[in-house]
Amino acid sequence: MAGKVKTAKKRKKFTLINLLQWLTLAALLIFMQVEVKSGRISKVFLAAPTDIIEKGYKMTVDGTLLPHLWATVKEVLAGFGLSAAVGIGLGFIWVLFPKLEEYMNVFCSAIMAVPKTAILPLLILWFGIGFKSKIVLIFLFGVFTILYNTLTGAKQTRIEYLKVARVFEANRFQTVFKVMVPAALPSIFNGLKLSAATALTGVIFAEMQSAREGLGYLLTEAQNNLNTPRVFFVIILVTVISVLFVKLISTLEYSVCHKWTRV
Amino acid sequence: MPTIRIQNVSKSYINSEGEPTNALSDINLTINEGEFVSIVGPSGCGKSTLLEIVAGLMPRTSGDVYLDDKLVEGTSKDIGVVFQDASLYPWRTIKRNIGLGMDIAKIPRKEQEEKIARYIDLMNLNGFENKFPAQLSGGMRQRAGIARTLVMNPKVVLMDEPFSAVDHLTRCSLQDELLRIHKEEKKTLLFVTHDINEAVYLSDRVILLTPRPGTIQKEYKIKRDYEMKRDDVTLIELAGKIMADITRGRDYNENVEYMI
Numbered sequence A: 001m002a003g004k005v006k007t008a009k010k011r012k013k014f015t016l017i018n019l020l021q022w023l024t025l026a027a028l029l030i031f032m033q034v035e036v037k038s039g040r041i042s043k044v045f046l047a048a049p050t051d052i053i054e055k056g057y058k059m060t061v062d063g064t065l066l067p068h069l070w071a072t073v074k075e076v077l078a079g080f081g082l083s084a085a086v087g088i089g090l091g092f093i094w095v096l097f098p099k100l101e102e103y104m105n106v107f108c109s110a111i112m113a114v115p116k117t118a119i120l121p122l123l124i125l126w127f128g129i130g131f132k133s134k135i136v137l138i139f140l141f142g143v144f145t146i147l148y149n150t151l152t153g154a155k156q157t158r159i160e161y162l163k164v165a166r167v168f169e170a171n172r173f174q175t176v177f178k179v180m181v182p183a184a185l186p187s188i189f190n191g192l193k194l195s196a197a198t199a200l201t202g203v204i205f206a207e208m209q210s211a212r213e214g215l216g217y218l219l220t221e222a223q224n225n226l227n228t229p230r231v232f233f234v235i236i237l238v239t240v241i242s243v244l245f246v247k248l249i250s251t252l253e254y255s256v257c258h259k260w261t262r263v
Numbered sequence B: 001m002p003t004i005r006i007q008n009v010s011k012s013y014i015n016s017e018g019e020p021t022n023a024l025s026d027i028n029l030t031i032n033e034g035e036f037v038s039i040v041g042p043s044g045c046g047k048s049t050l051l052e053i054v055a056g057l058m059p060r061t062s063g064d065v066y067l068d069d070k071l072v073e074g075t076s077k078d079i080g081v082v083f084q085d086a087s088l089y090p091w092r093t094i095k096r097n098i099g100l101g102m103d104i105a106k107i108p109r110k111e112q113e114e115k116i117a118r119y120i121d122l123m124n125l126n127g128f129e130n131k132f133p134a135q136l137s138g139g140m141r142q143r144a145g146i147a148r149t150l151v152m153n154p155k156v157v158l159m160d161e162p163f164s165a166v167d168h169l170t171r172c173s174l175q176d177e178l179l180r181i182h183k184e185e186k187k188t189l190l191f192v193t194h195d196i197n198e199a200v201y202l203s204d205r206v207i208l209l210t211p212r213p214g215t216i217q218k219e220y221k222i223k224r225d226y227e228m229k230r231d232d233v234t235l236i237e238l239a240g241k242i243m244a245d246i247t248r249g250r251d252y253n254e255n256v257e258y259m260i
């Protein structure tokens, strides 16, 4: 997938539509700048781009940003890593032992159905407002998507591939690890990409509700102080992190799969 | 010296509503060692079903299949199968695809090298060892699929329409390579095809199945005591006869052996 996108981008020419898109963006920024600076729109509602840059620069160099950024990144990486490991691992354990799936599936479906944000109060009660409760929340946000993508991917292994394995008398483990795991990779990566974006959403939400650090905390704090440029800066930062995170996984997918998925 | 003995084999599929579909009915067939037998018949008559039963990939409803007087229960090292679209694993290189059976049998990679090299050579895949299936033409993929089966040195090779997905010229050259290998390696071959010309060109014996439920409508023996060309008049005549028999259908079920 990633490979296709890359080559497609390379071939693209700068068209009239692209020009219009850039002009629209520039117009929007100029509008923000002029309206806020002239006072026609209150500073509380909107921020001038120059103010956003200035505030962002300031908090980066004076050291306020970094601990918060690091806290969020740490939570996302740990929580996401945990959900990936458990999701993929459990997926293949279920494939190896279908009875276990039969037994556990109903519980997993039930937990999956709960809107995760609704459990946050409980998680805070159990794990406090720090690192742990965030990790558990991100884990719950991501693990089911990854688990069911792994499972579907493995179960959709082409029947011919499985017949080949049977003709060569592969045992259960060989069938799973030599055939179903590689066959499921595209689907697994899909699950990872989907839950990468939601992991960040989850952690920002949790930090906004109750935390002493992190980008979500920074966001709430800035909002309380009516520091709108800072709110804008953090939103942009979170978006960039989210995009980079998904991009990272796409790159990983590309390096693993592109050789055999594309000519 | 019989290799495969198919005795009174019947198969009916049961769908989710519990209704049966009779795919095969009372098939009796003996295939001798080193023989090249083709199975032809209209679409849906149970050719693939029969092949998969012989391969031990599918349970039969009744009857028995013996390989060298041993009952076939499940797959066996002595029976290799080549599937229609080769079914190479796209994530393995050609070399690793050919080595798949040996990987599964836990043969060390070092010991595999020589054998793989031999079949790469035999199947004209030199230079493509480290390419992935997606980078090969359909004909090459099919040759790699055949190599993957032959490298395990099975006594019997089953093929289910192995050349139906390639163009006419590629198909002709693959047929010639298969004939050459059949001669060199002395394998017993059971070959399913839609293509009657292909069947008569390749086989020592052609088995025609009736429409579903498949039964043996007729057998045609081909004396191959001299090198036959594709346009050999006896082959063309026989192909015509088989065509006529197919259109006549099961009513004309006389089951005399046709000697030419």
Ligand SMILES: Nc1ncnc2c1ncn2[C@@H]1O[C@H](COP(=O)(O)OP(=O)(O)OP(=O)(O)O)[C@@H](O)[C@H]1O
Pocket (backbone or CB within 6 Å): B013, B014, B015, B021, B022, B023, B042, B043, B044, B045, B046, B047, B048, B049, B050, B194, B212
């Ligand atoms: N898994 C299955 N469940 C139910 N019915 C099946 C199944 N597989 C095959 N059949 C039916 O059994 C009959 C024989 O199928 P089979 O695939 O053996 O035919 P075939 O001769 O190989 O056909 P073709 O030439 O089109 O490949 C068909 O009518 C098919 O619909």
Ligand SMILES: [Mg+2]
Pocket (backbone or CB within 6 Å): B047, B048, B049, B160
């Ligand atoms: Mg078939």
